[in-house]
Amino acid sequence: MAEKHIGKQTVALKNPPTIKATASIVGPKEGRGELKQCFDLIIPDELWGESSWEKAESKLVREAFAKLLQNAKLSNDKIDFILAGDLLNQCIAASYGLRETNVPFLGLYGACSTMAESMSIGSMLIDGGFADNVVCLTSSHFCSAERQFRFPLELGSQRTPTAQWTVTGSGAVALASQGTGPYIRNITVGKINDLGITDINNMGAAMAPAAADTILTHFADTGLVPEYYDLIVTGDLGKIGKKLCLDILRMNGLNIEANYNDCGVMIFNLNEQDTHAGGSGCGCSAAVFAGHIYKEMMKGNLKRVLFIATGALMSPVSLQQKESIPGIAHAVSIHRSLD
Template sequence: MAGKRLGKQTIKLQNPPSIVSTAVIAGPKEGEGPLRLYFDAIIDDEMWGEKSWERAESKLVRETFGRILNKAGKAPSEINYIIAGDLLNQCIASTFGLRESEIPFFGVFGACSTMAESLSLGAMLIDGGFADNVVAITSSHFCSAERQFRFPLELGTQRTPTSQWTVTASGGALLSSEGSGPYITHVTTGKIVDMGIKDANNMGAAMAPAAADTIYAHFQDTGYAPERYDLIVTGDLGAVGKSICEDLLKREGYYMGGVYNDCGIMIFDRRKQDVHAGGSGCGCSASVFSGYIYQEMKKGNLNKVLFVATGALLSPASSQQGESIPGIAHAVAVSRTLS
């Protein structure tokens, strides 16, 4: 009998895993943003010495993974599983970046929700007694994403006001059965929500209903209210999607107030950086979580956080066939202590 379940979509972990180390390597534009001091490294250019943007993204994953292990003092042989994914076809940034690790590997695809999905699955593996150490990691790259999903950069295509800037970054975390926290205490798994949005330049509107649905489910399953958390953060709805998400939750009686923010808004300065509605991409929420959120929790400035990464489940093939853009959002509740 599933005794750890709360309601329909949430589980409460009986043996909450500790996040023992994180790492973030970010791109040059991200390094000019307000969270630059929370990144472990900032690369000088998008190619990073490689022959293609895709190879550069794989290098981001590989180097970030190495930093996660070094900061935790762990050898690759001590890691039971890697859970990783990205935006590229067949998740090649993750698989090529980690192919030499010789560690059991789960490749997952949740679009920009991949970090929360990976953390969810890693936490459940540890809570279930199937692993002691799991690395959850993901990445995105502005140039590789534009080439795959939108237009060649050489065209200099004008971007719409609702469009978002795919973050160039890799972020990841090591979860362990031992450690002093922060701890993942709850996992709320999202459902696919499709409101018929077809505009690939308006990801915020496509993903916002899924974010609101998962946050609502978390509150309903647990009985918690927004006031429980110091920060509820979606990733990465941007300015357009954040406003929609707030309105949808308000209809259900939940007023997010000052505790709610979005990774796509936090990572860039929209007044000074030309990112239109904000940031997006797997690396957006991963870098904000693994950088800003984790470090602020370790300092004691944040005690309880609900991290809700969001994803748009489209592909070039689905867009070319006129399909709508389904959304997904997964949530993990993180607590600085278990008291």
């Protein structure tokens, strides 16, 4: 009997894992944004001494993992599993970046929802007694993502107002069975939503329905109200997807505007930086959570956070076949204490 399953899609953890430490590395554009003081490292340029953007992204992963171990005061042999993924074909940024760790590895693809997906699975592994220490890690890179999904940068193609800027960055989280918090209490696993959006330059519209669906389900399953959380934050809807998400929620009788924000809106200065609708990419929610939100929780400024990373489940092949863009969103309920 699934005694920890509550409602339709939510898991209530009986032995909530603690977030032992985080690490975050971002690119130069992100390092000039609104959260520039929050990150562990800001790299000087997009190549970071490598011969390609893809190799630079693998370096982001490798160095974020090393920084996380340093922050958590852990060694490789103490890590039971690494759960990681990215946007590149076959998740090569994660697998190449972590191939020398000698740690059991589970590669994940949830697109930009991968941070919440990895934290969800890692939490269940710990709660189930299968692990004591799990690393959750994701990355993205503006240049490698543009090359794979859209247009070669050399073309200098004009970007539409709805387009978002894929964050160059990596965020990592160390989950542990023992610690002093913050704790992961509940997980709401999202389901695929597809309203037929086909515009690759409008990720916010593609992902907003999934974000709204998961938020509605979380509150229905748990019986909680939005005011319970100090912050409800989606992964990377950007300013357009954020508005759409709020509109969908209002149509369904839920108003979260008072304590809601979006990582894609938070990471850049949308008035001064040319990012159009805001940030996106696996590294967006990962870096904002690891670099900003976690630290605010440790300072006591945030006591309860609902973290919902959102993803567009597409590939270059699906786009070539004229397919629509399905969306997914997973929610992680994080508490500063167990009180």
